[in-house]
Amino acid sequence: QVQLVESGGGLVQAGGSLRLSCAASGRTFNFYAMGWFRQAPGKEREFVAAVSGSGLTTYYADSVKGRFTISRDNAKDTVYLQMNSLKPEDTSVYYCAGQNPRFLSSWSRETEYRYWGQGTQVTVSS
Secondary structure: OEEEEEEOOEEEEOOOOEEEEEEEEEOOOOOOEEEEEEEOOOOOOEEEEEEOOOOOOEEEOOOOOOOEEEEEEOOOOEEEEEEOOOOHHHOEEEEEEEEOHHHOOOOOOHHHOOEEOOOEEEEEEO
16 A cells, blocks of 8 residues: 655745645555646546656646646655646645556556545635
């Protein structure tokens, strides 16, 4: 089992920045694929970003490219999402997710990920 705990959410003005963290515990973390997803009220959960176990390969949704950066520190069993130039439409609950890459056929599909955190709220005011 892998346990994931997100932190770092909050209220920020448009144009501001936040850094989310996702601390993992349990099985070996450093080869798991990790992703960030988000869900706004009344909407389906959507893919934000993903990173390979080594941290060398990253994927982003078009809506966040150039503004968000996903990274990981395997020594700390933690994955990060640096969010810059935030917009009101970024307001969502952000979830961290993990999966053994052997069982991952799509980095952006939420059903591919087995382990999930409880989510952290990000609110961007205009």
